[in-house]
Amino acid sequence: MATLDEALAIALDLHTAGRTEEAETLYGRILDAVPDEPNALHLYGLLCAQGGRLEQAAELLGRAVALRPGLPEYRANLAMLHQARGDPAAAAEEYRAALCLCPDSAALAFPLAGAARQAGQGGLALAAYRRTTLIQPDLAEPMVQAGILLRYEGRTVEAVSVLRRAVRLRPDHGEAWHHLGVALQRLKDPTAPTALAHAATLLPEDATVRLNLGRARYEAGRWDDAAAALRSALALTPANDSALELLAAARHRTGGEGETVTVLRRLLRLRPDAANGWHALSLSEPGALGSLHRALALQPEHRNALSGLANRLRDRREIAASLRLHDRAVRLQPSSAEARWNRSLARLLAGDLTGGWEDYEARWGVADFPTKPRGLPQPLWSGEDIAGRTILLHEEQGRGDAIQFVRYAPLVAARGARVLLEVGADLLPLFRGLPGVERVFARGEPLPAFDWQCPLLSLPRAFATRLETIPAAVPYLTADPARAAAWRERLAGDGLKVGLVWAGNPQFAGDRERSPGLAALAPLLAVPGCRFFGLQLGPGHDELARRPMPLSFIDLEPEIRDFADTAAIMASLDLVLSSCTAPAHLAGALGVPLWLLLSHAPDWRWLLDRADSPWYPTARLFRQPRPGDWAAVAEEAAAALAERVAARS
Incomplete structure (x- = not known):
């Protein structure tokens, strides 16, 4: 008759050879004879686990561990079984006990980290990952997983440090590059797109990597590159609404409104209830209100849609309705700089300067505001006693x-x-x-x-x-006497002397609407009895090369070095006729007669429905009667100019 050890050896041979039914019969006989034989319990438990009988396996392995608690192999196998049964907390407990018995085992520390992470025990998981790397410093995977865990816990700086070490060990580890790129993006590190591009090369079938690459490039202001990454993400997952939404935003930034609208309509076919999508579509539909109304019908408290609709109503000169919506947007998100900034422009345009100035201070928190805060340590002066300071x-x-x-x-x-x-x-x-x-x-x-x-x-x-x-005494600026005298002599002669400016800075938001362009001034240039002097600088000056000008026009741009030159010229003129741009302010500050050509939705400082300006007593305002109608403005100004010429005769 075989001894117990011999019987176990035979059963293990059968088990190893895949003759599981015979092995199970023999394990059963051994346990009938010796119910607490730990090796038989352990091996029989493993056989049951292989056959998918997890609960029976857990009972057998649990008994084996209870009998031999000092055997790390038993505990490690029981831990794996707990994970298979969906109990990562119990698995982590067994792995930790096994690791205490074999403290230098990376093979135990690493799975402990995984089980603890599954169980939501982040601290234990991170400690186990770190222990793995201490035991075996050349292993990249525990570093990768530790970095990912740190990133998910918001410990981004630590995550970047760990993930950088990981990619040095494994330069071909796509997941490590991906999470490193996302962490760098969170820190606004300019190398984030490079890391994510590397991840995209290593993980060619991963749409999420391409989405994150697109997002990083978008945040870096690389709109075209962002669009390319997002298109590749959509090639892998055509219904990826996040990629569609971001692609539309990127193309909107580059002026690709055709593709923007196409992409957004594709998104809205997938998700017709996406308020964000309808709001994004509104950005490519200047002046239209339908998409904004749809966004607000779906999400009445959509702050950006509220502000967007309020701005559109402001541009339609429906100020009372605009302010009601702005007030709602501010109440919804009192800390939003954008909401208060938008309301400030409507308040100032309506003449509510007190409320407008308060809201205007929010400008420094607006993401796309053209001037960045100086960050000066000295306090902002707000009207305090300042004598002697x-x-x-x-x-x-x-x-x-x-x-x-x-x-x-x-x-x-x-x-x-x-x-x-x-x-x-x-x-x-x-x-x-x-x-x-x-x-x-x-x-x-x-x-x-x-x-x-x-x-x-x-x-x-x-x-x-x-x-x-408003402190409106003019002039509060004066031209340099010597320069002014030189220009008076230079411009002496018959006829009404009129300075012309027809365009502003094209980099300024809304410049296309506020600048009439040279062609629109044709009726003015046809008024007899005038000598016209071009004061236009910058990109708008190029229009002269494309348009024949009358003999009464002289271009002074080549002789203007700075604003002091422009001021000296203006001091020698009878009238400055300008669009809404810096020379208009200069003429007003000098007290020179100023005729200002304004769009239907003017800048806030020109207010509404008045032909004068409380800022500049010498200004006369000519306003578009409807959006885009520069012809009506030019005809009205030309008629007034003819009257002025006649009055001089």
Whole structure:
């Protein structure tokens, strides 16, 4: 008769040879004879697990472990069985016990980490991954998984450090590159797109990698590259709504409105209830309201759709309705800089300067705001007693804004402050000599010590400016006497001397709507008795090469070096006729007669339905009667110009 050990050896041979029925019979006989034989319990349990009888296997292996708790092999096998049964917490407990028995086993530490992670025990999982790498430093996989876990827990800086080590060990590990790229993107690291592009090469069938690559490139401002990555994601998963939405946004940024609309309509066929999709579609439908109404019908508290509809209504001059929607958007998200900024423009346009200035301070939190915060440590001056203190006033946004609001600098000085002014270099000659300003600095020059600071467009708030208290005394800027005298002599002669500006900065949002262009001025150029002088600089000047001009027109652009030159020329003119751009503000600040050609939805500073400006007493405003109708504006201005010529005769 065989001994117990011999019987176990025979059963194991049968088990190993795949003769499982015979092996199971023999295991059963052994356990009938010796119910607490741990090796038989262990081996029989493994056989049951192989056959899919997990509960019976768990009972057998559990008894084996209870009899021999010091055997790590038993515990490791029981741990694997618990994972197979869907109980990762129990698996982690057994792996941890086994690791205590074999503390230098990477083969136990690594699966412990996986089980703990499945069980939601992040701390234990991370410790086990780290222990694995300490035991076997050349293993990349535990580093990869540790990095992923750190990223998911929001410990992004640590995740990047670990994942960088992992890809140095395994440069071909696509998943590591993917998670490294996403972590770098979270940190706004400019190398994120490079890491994700590498991941995309290594994982050619992974649409998520391409989606994340598209997102990283989008955030980096690489719109065309983002679109390429997103198209490749959609080639793998055509119904990926996130990729469709982001592709539409990328193409909108590059002016590809045809593809934008196509992509968004494809998205909305997949998800007609996607409020975000309808809002995105509205961005490619200037002036239309239908998509915004659809977005709000689906999601009445969609803040971006509320603000978008409010802005459209503002541009339609439906100010009361616009402000109601802006108020709703702000109530929904009081901390939203965009919501308050949008409301500020409607309030200011409506003449509510008090509320408008308060909301206008939110501009620094707006993602696409053209000027970035200076980050100066000195406090923002908001009207406090400033006598005997030094303040830096600094330019923001466009040159026209600087010219309009530098009028406040002498008022700050009148409160007893020592005033320093910082502006773009091309404004220096114009602003030197401004009353009360001790010194004017070009942006980037070293600055002396100062106590307070204030951006120029925050000064109206500091002075609590209302319509009736706008400091409108002109001129508050003057032309250099020597330059002005030279230009007076140069421009002397018969006829009404009219300066012309027909376009603004094309980089400015909305410039296409606010700039009439040279062709629209044809009726004005046909008025007899005038001499016209072109003051147009920048891209708009190119229009002269494409259009024959009358003999009464002289282009002065080649002789204009800076705003001081323009001011000297304007001081010699009878009238400046301009679109909404910096030279218009200069003419107004100089007290030169100014005729301003305005779009139907004008910039907030020109208010609504008035032919004058409280900012510039010498200005006369000519407004489009309907969107895009520059012809009506030009005809009205031409008639007024003819009357003015006749009055001089």
